[in-house]
Amino acid sequence: MLILESLWSTWIVPAAFGGVAWGILGGALPGISPSITMALLLPLTYGMDPTVAIVMLASTYVGAEYGGSIPAILIRTPGTNAAAATVVDGYAMKQQGRAGEALGISLYSGFVGGLFGLAMLVLLAEPLSNVALAFTPQAYFALGVLGLSVIASLSRESLIKGLIAGVLGLMISTIGTDPVTGTSRFTFDSPDLLSGIPPILVMVGLFAIGEMLAQTGEPSLQDVPERPRIRFPGPAMWRRIALPQLIGSVIGTMEGVMPGGGGAVSSFLAYNEARRWSRHKEEFGKGSPEGIAAPEAANNTVACTALVPMLSLGIPSSNSAAVLLGGFLLHGLLPGPMLFVQNPDVVDGLFLGLFVANIAMVIVGYLIMGPCIWLVSRPKPYLMAFIYALVVSGVFAIEASEFHVAVALAFGVLGYVMRSAGVPLLPMVLGVVLGFLVESNYRRALVLSGGDHMIFIQDRLAAVLLSLALIFIVGSLYRHAIETRPKPRA
Amino acid sequence: MVGAQGKYPRSVVMLSTHSSPGGGSDVFLREMAPHLSRVMGVKIVVDNLAGGSGAKAMAVLAKSKPDGGLFYATTPTFIYTSLLSRPAATYRDLEPIVNIFYDPEVLYTATNSNFKTLDQVLQHARTGKGRWGAANPASLERQVMEQLRQKTKVAPVIATFEGGGDMLISVLNHTLDMGIGELQEIRAQLDAGRVRILGVAGDARISQYPDVKTLKEQGIDLAVRKFRGIAGPKATPPAVIAAWEAAVPRLLADPAYQKIYLKNGLLPGFIGHAEYQKFMGDFGRQTEAFLKQSGVIR
Amino acid sequence: MNRDLALGGATLAIAIAYYLLSAQIPESQLADAVGPQGLPRVYAYILGALSLALIGSAIRGSGLGARDSKEPSNPESRVPSPGLKILRPLGVVAIGVIYIVVVPWLGYIVSLAGLIAATTYYQGGGFSRRVVIVALSGALLFWGLFVAILGIQHPAGIWPSLF
Structure with missing residues (x-):
């Protein structure tokens, strides 16, 4: 067994464990995105054997995607963009004293998604890279619209307010450099705003700081008796979350291979689809295990399938993949069609390393669960103070900017106002995440077609995605109309 | 070993970049750092001052002590950022020290497209159906495409993207007739024979692709110089500048490093301090004129 | 439904301010048919229309916008007590x-x-x-x-x- 030999004779195993542990740490810190976590490690890998260095970086990505769900569940703060969808049901479970269970489901689903993604990467890299090539600007636009269509079903409580939040999110996404002309928009001549407002600021502000303000507003909030019991899902739970995991894995596979994705969109789509196909729809938003399983399977699938276009085309599909590409280049390796021919040993080593990384994720993730839960079970004043310190430190790290801390605070106030006014938060996050994708590709497609909107229907992929979006929206509106019909009072 | 200029005043030199780790300029610097360290006899450390497309790095540099300890790796980006927004410090607040490389910009198409030559792409654009791409909305690449459109009097549409990878896909799937980018960005596809270079938008051919003609050789008077050099704070001491001027030619002649930078398609482009100041001033003025003429800035 | 009325008023103000700001984005010769102002304007119109709809339904005291107030169980809309x-x-x-x-x-x-x-x-x-x-x-x-x-x-x- 040559493969096993190389496993033991090289540093691949320690590199995978080290990378995963580092990734979980970075992913769990809000503001330290997976790509920043990897980038911080990059200089250290300089002197390593190329394969070991690449494995370490890729493992960091794997760890970070799981790490993001830890604060999402425990303190309502998504550590990464892709963990935003996990906040809803994860934090709801935590409030019911089921934090250990929620973390277990997240970890197990990340593991399943990661293995699924790895299998796709190993077996179907070639055909999947053709999927990436099929994406035209009009198809990207359609994908963005499909993502936005989720707003309609995320706004069960009030459709108008959900749409308002979504449009506000789209407006926030227009801040910065215009994608076509390069003109500055809504930047008030401030270089801080030139590259726009990073979505993680909006998420950390709305969710984490908003929650802190809300809890301050009601100091009497009862402390939920915490049972820091770490529970791995048992067979009954396996069966229940198998479908959401499959949904998440398939959607994650698709998003991973598409340049411009990066996990956040697939998490939301997976969450939404899991609810649509669930037998316990009513539990979503109130602590459904399926609501954690689907997005967490999705974002860990992305961590593997994002390597498809990176390895086979040399084109990074996300910021994290771009850092990994940098790692290849630094070691004199050129990802692309020839990599599999010229450096098959590196590719095999990477696949092997990713397999080890997914196992390492379960082991490391399991070991840190207890301490994490212990940390969030401290008395409330201390807990709040440390969450605050974590948030201001993490947000600063994005661009070493105090301005960003101020922006996050402002979004905290906005989040507090929004929840006081009964406006859902997730649609705004979706708007911010997808606004740029939608606008830039809408305009790019029209540039290419000379202003003809038919281009969105002539492109087969775009037409399919847009039809799906339309079906989703009409379906949600129909459901909404039925549910809000005044009921006859007894 | 700094030579006749005496000892370099600092033992550690920070080279900052606006690129985040793993980005184009970052990889370039990290590849260069060990060789430059050897040549200059000091420790070169790469520092990422990402943020505001160079605005942050420029602000830090402009405020730093001119003691030879901190420099900024220049690319045209810092000129564009200076002109497009009003950063706290602009390229005019920095001292251009020396230039090191030119990064050739090449026009390319998919090998399995209908186009074999630039002329065919231009012919197609005359039918009114041409589709060209540039990676970023306000960038040197965009400028080349806009100027090419003006000089050849054809009217293709020019789509912009969020980076070279995005655009490369659009070239590979024939959404675009032609794209423009640095050699490094398309090297993997080039090696695999999936893209074809149509022309070099620079002054000279690229040594690894000696058959590919420059635009000038193809009868189009258009050449840009995407520079990669070093800038420092104003009032950088002459001794420090002299040390750089002595070191860079030696760096470029270093056989170990030559192998790396030639593979990446970089052209040695040493420019001494006095001339580099003029170069940067000209580049800034030309860019400003283009941006004003096309109405991007007032 | 004073709360929805205030919310609708606030978002209407945002829509108007955003529209006015978007009108100040400089024209560019590099612009496409949609232009840098294109989608911002559309967003402003939509937000304006939604705000009016919210205000309308708040005045009517029923309808789409008011539904959540009957469901305090929703964790997103825990309303802090006044004072x-x-x-x-x-x-x-x-x-x-x-x-x-x-x-x-x-x-x-x-x-x-x-x-x-x-x-x-x-x-x-x-x-x-x-x-x-x-x-x-x-x-x-x-x-x-x-x-x-x-x-x-x-x-x-x-x-x-x-x-």
Whole structure:
């Protein structure tokens, strides 16, 4: 067994464990995105054997995607963009004293998604890279619209307010450099705003700081008796979350291979689809295990399938993949069609390393669960103070900017106002995440077609995605109309 | 070993970049750092001052002590950022020290497209159906495409993207007739024979692709110089500048490093301090004129 | 439904302000048919229309916008009880603002310790030697994590120049 030999004779195993542990740490810190976590490690890998260095970086990505769900569940703060969808049901479970269970489901689903993604990467890299090539600007636009269509079903409580939040999110996404002309928009001549407002600021502000303000507003909030019991899902739970995991894995596979994705969109789509196909729809938003399983399977699938276009085309599909590409280049390796021919040993080593990384994720993730839960079970004043310190430190790290801390605070106030006014938060996050994708590709497609909107229907992929979006929206509106019909009072 | 200029005043030199780790300029610097360290006899450390497309790095540099300890790796980006927004410090607040490389910009198409030559792409654009791409909305690449459109009097549409990878896909799937980018960005596809270079938008051919003609050789008077050099704070001491001027030619002649930078398609482009100041001033003025003429800035 | 009325009014104001700002985006010759103002204008129209719809339904006192008020179980819309409690969150924001203002001078460790101590006190943790110790060791912990391990350059403050 040559493969096993190389496993033991090289540093691949320690590199995978080290990378995963580092990734979980970075992913769990809000503001330290997976790509920043990897980038911080990059200089250290300089002197390593190329394969070991690449494995370490890729493992960091794997760890970070799981790490993001830890604060999402425990303190309502998504550590990464892709963990935003996990906040809803994860934090709801935590409030019911089921934090250990929620973390277990997240970890197990990340593991399943990661293995699924790895299998796709190993077996179907070639055909999947053709999927990436099929994406035209009009198809990207359609994908963005499909993502936005989720707003309609995320706004069960009030459709108008959900749409308002979504449009506000789209407006926030227009801040910065215009994608076509390069003109500055809504930047008030401030270089801080030139590259726009990073979505993680909006998420950390709305969710984490908003929650802190809300809890301050009601100091009497009862402390939920915490049972820091770490529970791995048992067979009954396996069966229940198998479908959401499959949904998440398939959607994650698709998003991973598409340049411009990066996990956040697939998490939301997976969450939404899991609810649509669930037998316990009513539990979503109130602590459904399926609501954690689907997005967490999705974002860990992305961590593997994002390597498809990176390895086979040399084109990074996300910021994290771009850092990994940098790692290849630094070691004199050129990802692309020839990599599999010229450096098959590196590719095999990477696949092997990713397999080890997914196992390492379960082991490391399991070991840190207890301490994490212990940390969030401290008395409330201390807990709040440390969450605050974590948030201001993490947000600063994005661009070493105090301005960003101020922006996050402002979004905290906005989040507090929004929840006081009964406006859902997730649609705004979706708007911010997808606004740029939608606008830039809408305009790019029209540039290419000379202003003809038919281009969105002539492109087969775009037409399919847009039809799906339309079906989703009409379906949600129909459901909404039925549910809000005044009921006859007894 | 700094030579006749005496000892370099600092033992550690920070080279900052606006690129985040793993980005184009970052990889370039990290590849260069060990060789430059050897040549200059000091420790070169790469520092990422990402943020505001160079605005942050420029602000830090402009405020730093001119003691030879901190420099900024220049690319045209810092000129564009200076002109497009009003950063706290602009390229005019920095001292251009020396230039090191030119990064050739090449026009390319998919090998399995209908186009074999630039002329065919231009012919197609005359039918009114041409589709060209540039990676970023306000960038040197965009400028080349806009100027090419003006000089050849054809009217293709020019789509912009969020980076070279995005655009490369659009070239590979024939959404675009032609794209423009640095050699490094398309090297993997080039090696695999999936893209074809149509022309070099620079002054000279690229040594690894000696058959590919420059635009000038193809009868189009258009050449840009995407520079990669070093800038420092104003009032950088002459001794420090002299040390750089002595070191860079030696760096470029270093056989170990030559192998790396030639593979990446970089052209040695040493420019001494006095001339580099003029170069940067000209580049800034030309860019400003283009941006004003096309109405991007007032 | 005063709350929805106020919300609708506020978002209508945002829509108008955003529209006016988008009209100031300079014209560019590089612009496409849609232009940099194109989608912002559309967003402003949509937000305006939604705001009017919300105001309308609030005045009617029923309809789409009012439904959530009957479901206080929704965790997203926990309404704080009126009175001083609404002002309390502002104190938390103030602590953050003070942190941002002082951190360039006092540096990361001192400012963060201050933030931890102030927040603990504000959330009812009292002020004791224990709080001070926790705040200081917490700040050191975060410094170790972010500055020493992750290499993030949090401000050092005026301290290095004193020695």
